[in-house]
Amino acid sequence: MTPESAEPAPRPHRHRIAPPGVPAGSLGRPRLDRLLSELFETYSVVEIVAAPGSGKTVQAQLYAAASGLPLAWLTLDKSDVSASALVFDLASALGDLAEGAAATMLNTLQGNGTPDEAAAILASTLGEHDCLLVIDDCHHIAGSADAASAVDTFLEYIAEPVRVLLLARDELPWPLQKRYVHGRIAQLGDATLNLSKQEVAAFVESSGAGxxxxxxxxxxxxxxxxxxxxxxxxxxxxxxxxxxxxxxxxxxxxxxxxxxxxxxxxxxxxxxxxxxxxxxxxxxxxxxxxxxxxxxxxxxxxxxxxxxxxxxxxxxxxxxxxxxxxxxxxxxxLRAAYARYLASVRQFDEATELWLALGDLDEAQRSAVEALPALYSRADWPVVKRWLEALGEDRVLEDPALIGASVRAVHDLRELEPARRLIRRMDREGRLRGAVEHDPGVLAAAAWAMHAHPHEALGLLDKYEGDASADVVRYMIDTTVSTREVSPPDAQGLAFVERGLSWGLFLQGRLGELARMGPADTDGPILNPHVILAAAFRQDTAEVDRMWLRIPPETRDRPHARFIEAMMDLTRENHAGSRENLRLALADSHRSGFSLEPVYETFAGYLLLLTEGAEPAIAQLRPVLDAMSRTGQTAYIEMTQCFLGLAYLRVDRVAEARLMLRDAVASMTRCRRELLLPLAAAGLSEATARTGNDEAAHENAELAYRLASDMGSFWALIQAVRLFPEIRRREAARDRGDTRWSRLVVAPSSDRAADGPHRPDPGTRRFELQPFGRGRDLYVDGVRANVGRTKLLELLACLALHPKGIDRFELQRRLFPDADQRSGGNHFRQVAHKLRLRTGIVLERQGSLVLLSPSLGLVARDVESERLLAEASALPGPERRRRLLDGLAPVEGHYLEGSCLPWVEERRAHLTLVHEEARIELAMLHLELGEPELARAVCEQILESNRYSDPAYRVLADVERAVGSESSALAVYRRASDALSELGLQPGDARRLARGRHRPTGRPPATG
Structure with missing residues (x-):
């Protein structure tokens, strides 16, 4: 059995998810009802801590009735010391309010998620429901920090309208106690719950006493x-x-x-x-x-x-x-009879706890084996481990089901070295076979635990027969060690090994397949962060940001999530952020022994090459390569060889660079691990060119270009030509009619800011600046604000270009260049005041810096446009066209029309050039994709704003030749001659195009 096929955890007893009822004769207590209502106006969580018999449970029911709020109820018991059990009990109590949460939480826990992550997902499914949740008998989790942490996470992420009432005999444990310290929870005690004399009189009167x-x-x-x-x-x-x-x-x-x-x-x-x-x-x-x-x-x-x-x-x-x-x-x-009853209604986990308490290990073993599927389904590994310890080693080793449980538990609790020792022992003693035959899913867990020792893991996979999850683990391991091409298995819905499958796809550069592993819906949580890597390496920053916000916050703090964030930063040129995230990933993985640590170290070496130079990178990468050579993890060896070869090339150690890059290219090509193959092949092109072998240099450059195009991402190739610009110049010079290399970067004049604006969490107000054309304005949540004053828009536009802040005096100088410092300060204060009145935006100060609050997340369409156009370079053909169209869509006129500020005019000229470069590329793409009419329209749009654009005339001549005749091409030449002669220029390029120099047949299109 596998976690995916295991039966879901049984619902808690019905009485635990329903109010226990109000004893006969109970009276309402308006005083407490009013007090609770007042507290819930300020706090979303209220706790009543009082002794037994103080009326906590009764008052909670009376308040629920008086408030009229929809009520969800959970009475905790001893089983809730298990954090994962507690989260599922909460989901059961919330019922329809948490529709669909249980399945998502199961996938989270089976995919190596934590109860805290499941709790965050559960809270997020509640949305804006106006309801009351009562959690009674919280004293049962007093001794469980994990359960308390799950409750704390749940409370952290519930929406404002959800009111939570906690009932406990004693103060709750850490980390819930930090809510007291930070004033984030209201607390009532015995003194408040005690009946006043007037309430006692009412009670006495109702009972008939005098x-x-x-x-x-x-x-x-x-x-x-x-x-x-x-x-x-x-x-x-x-x-x-x-x-x-x-x-x-x-x-x-x-x-x-x-x-x-x-x-x-x-x-x-x-x-x-x-x-x-x-x-x-x-x-x-x-x-x-x-x-x-x-x-x-x-x-x-x-x-x-x-x-x-x-x-x-x-x-x-x-x-x-x-x-x-x-x-x-x-x-x-009686307790034994009750345990038998629990087993009869399939509440095997509660039955096991009772038998263990009674000391009847035979019955405990029988019920534990029956309970294991439910515990697997909710990944309740701490409970599994506690049961196994209570049953004792002798019993465990006699029972294949319990052996399998041992393997699963130590693996999923991330006790990696104990897991490896146990698996080796069970294999050596011949006990692992029985465990796998009883539960084929155990093989995947065992192999995954051993994947830091890949050949041992493959030995287990060869020796035993597992289920579909074992095929995925084999693919993941084969992808890292194989010296041949490995095809991914057809594995759908296997949450337990989904991350392994996606990691293999990433290493192979199968970005399209990786992207398709993302959830079909656009709102739910993303449980497998690997899928973001596809958008990152295609430089779709907007999609990356949207997807990142959908990852449960608890997941983002994991070491591997830090690595993924580092890749997001790397692909958007934020090298400082990438290095910091890799540092955090390495620090955490050192503590946990996580087996992908060499990958983190390898990319850290590449970032050193980009930021500090070749020698520090070589010092970082050389030991990693030596270590990887001993493990046989070929994929990671190739990565390290690629980056090390580039570093050698930067300091002109050509022979060593050529050796490293040649081996990396040969191995990557043979195994179809193509993520970094364009980078390695381009580096090898440079190395062979330096040895004088121009033909081999060209062949490797062609390989790099073709692979990047096939993968759907030019990111790696662009990295290479930035490190070694001669590659691009050399290839472009071989055939002037082949424009692929000269057009590798779409808009070379664009300035793609690595540190763009913070994107606010969903639910916050959205501010969008439209600085183009006569309709320039600020939009708040999609509604035009009608700001009117140009100076306010100039202020916002300037701040949008400096998301980390700009010196106040420099900002004043830019806005009021003709005013002295004192007058400029007065003018600035007036403008800031008017901005606050008109839009609600308050400027922040950090020392001498002025900036917009990061939580504001202002989106400026000029910045977004430039970002999209720069990102288009990473994409081929139709995808590149779509990105260009998206980037040009906001451009409805000139930047900040009517403004004469020097920096605005400079920015306006810059954007005009960037947009013209992008439109030239768009026109060429239209032509190559068989859309000549669209190409003509784009060229005419360029010439309408710049009648001296020689590139636009050249493309237009190609268009006319494709759809018209030689005469129409010559007409374009005459237009170009007339326009350029006004500037004293000769239209030589246009004349050559009119004579009909076509790109040689057989070559791939300019962008693949």
């Missing part, structure tokens, strides 16, 4: 709810200590009942809620009749739901003590 009883009851109980309830009903004359209700329970509740009903209450005290089925299981055939009779009595200290009698915790404690003192063997028999 008013003379009010003062004695109030004095002796202090307003303690349980004491008031019993004293009002039975009096206080003979009871000196109302804090000890034992005499009341015995004399006033139990003794008046018939003996059969007394025995029924005692026998059923082993459970916290008694249904008809439980009554029959514990009391035999007569249990059904007795249940009906006691249900009708409405006894003190009990309440009734639709299908259960619930004893107050104080009363149940008294009953259990009576059984333990008078009939200890009977108590043991």
């Amino acid at each position: 008013p003379e009883s009010v003062q004695p009851i109030f004095e002796q109980t202090g307003g303690w709810a349980a004491g008031v309830a019993f004293a009002s009903r039975f009096g206080v004359g003979e009871e000196p200590n109302l804090r000890d209700l034992s005499t009341y329970f015995g004399r006033q509740v139990l003794d008046p009942l018939p003996e059969a009903e007394q025995r029924f209450l005692l026998d059923t005290s082993v459970t916290d809620a008694v249904t008809r089925d439980v009554a029959v299981a514990l009391c035999g055939a007569e249990g059904n009749r007795l249940w009906s009779g006691l249900s009708a009595r409405h006894l003190p200290a009990t309440s009734r739901t639709a299908d259960a009698i619930v004893c107050h915790s104080l009363f149940r404690t008294y009953l259990l003590r009576q059984l333990e003192d008078t009939q200890p063997e009977r108590l043991r028999e």
Whole structure:
């Protein structure tokens, strides 16, 4: 069995996800209702910490009824010390409010997620529901930091309208306690819950006692709810200590009942809620009749739901003590009977806990084996590990199911070295075969645990027969070590190994397949962060940002998520951010022994090459290569050879560079690991050119270009030509009619800012600056703000170009170049004030810097346009065309029309050049893709704004030749001659085009 095929965890008992009912005679308490309503106006979480019998549970139900809010209820029990069990119990309690959350949480946990991540997903599914969630008996998680952390995460990510009421006997453990420190939770205690004298009087009156009883009851109980309830009903004359209700329970509740009903209450005290089925299981055939009779009595200290009698915790404690003192063997028999009942209704995990508590290891083993599928499904590995330790090594080693559980638990708890020792021992002793035959999914867990030692892992996969998940693990490992091409398996819906599959696709450069692994919906959480790498290496920054926000926040802090964020930064040229994220990933992986640490170190070496030079990069990469050579992880060896070869080439160690790059290219080509192959092949082109072998240099450059085009990303190739510009110049010079290399960078004049504006979380207001044309304005949540004043737009446009801030005096100089410092300061304050009044935007100060708040996330269409146009360089053919069209769409006129500020005019001229370069490329793409009319329209658009654009005339001549005749091409030449002659220029390029120099046939299109 695999986690994917395992049965889902059973729902908690119905009485745990429903209010336990209000005892007969309970009165409303408007004072507390008002107090809770007032607290919920300020806090989303309120906690009531009070002793048993203080009325917490009753008041929560009374408040829910008075508020009219939709109510979700969860009563915790001992099983909720397991964080994953607690999260699923919460999902059950929330019911339709958390529709679809359970399946997503299962995928999270089976995909190596944590209960905290599942809790964050559950909270996010609630949306903006206006409801009340009550979590009762929170004292059960007092000893579980993991469960408390899951609750804390859940509370962190619930939406504002969701009100949460926690009921506990003692203050909650860390990390929930930090909410007290930060004032993020309101707390009520015993003193607040105690009945006032007026409330005691109302209670006494409702019970039929005389008013003379009010003062004695109030004095002796202090307003303690349980004491008031019993004293009002039975009096206080003979009871000196109302804090000890034992005499009341015995004399006033139990003794008046018939003996059969007394025995029924005692026998059923082993459970916290008694249904008809439980009554029959514990009391035999007569249990059904007795249940009906006691249900009708409405006894003190009990309440009734639709299908259960619930004893107050104080009363149940008294009953259990009576059984333990008078009939200890009977108590043991009843607990065993209840454990058998739990197994009969498939609540195997609770049954196992009971058998372990009773010390019956035979029964515990049987029920544990039955419970394992449910525990696997919710990845409840701490519970599995605790059970195995309680059962003992001898029992575990005799049972293939428990051996498999041991392998799964140590693997999924990330106890990697113990996991490897256990797997080697089980394999050596011949026990692993039985475990795999019983549960084929164990093989995938075992091989995954060993994948830092890939040849051992492959040995296990060859030796035993697993399920489909083992095929995925084999693919992941083969992708890193194989010396031949490996094809990905057809594996759908295997959350347990989805990250392994996607990692293999990434190493092979299968970006299209990797992108298709992303979720089909556009709003739900992304549980596998690897899918973002496809968008990152295609330099689709907007998509990367959108997807990153959909990753549960808890997942983003993992070491491998840090690596993915480093790749996001690397592909957007934010080298400082990439290095920092790699540093964090390495620090965390050092502690955990995570097996992808060599990959992190390799990319860290490449970043050193980009930022500090070749020698530091060589010092970083050389030891990594030596270490990888010993493990046989060929894919990582190739990566390291690629980056090391480039570093050698930068310091002109050509022979060493050529050797490294030749080996990397040969191995990557043979194995079809193509992610970095364009970079390695381009580097080898440069190395061979330096040795004088021009033909080999050209062949490698052609290989690099073709592979980048096939992969759908020119990112790696562009990295190479930035390091070694001669590659591009050399290839462009070989054939002037082949424009692929000269057009590798779409808009060479563009300035793609690596540190763009922060993108706000969903739900925050969106500010968008449209600085183009006469319709320039600010849009707030898509609605035009009609700012009007050019100076406000100039201020926003300038700040958008400096997301990290700009010196205040420099900003004043840019906005008011003709004013002195004092006048400029006064003008600036007035403009900032008007900006706040018109838009609500408040400027921030950090020392001498002025900036927009990062949480504001202002999007400036000029910056977005330039970013999109720069990113188009990474894409081939139709995808490049789409990105260019997206980048040019906002350009509806000149930048900040009407402004004469020097920096605006400079920016305007820059953008005009960038947009013309982009339109030239767009026209050429239209022509190559068989769209000559569209190409002509783009050329005419260019010439309308710049009648001297020689490149536009050249493309237009190609268009006319494709759809018209030689005469129409010559007409274009005459237009070019007339225009350029005004500048004293000769239209030589246009004349050559008019004579019909076509690109040689057989060559691939300019962008693949």
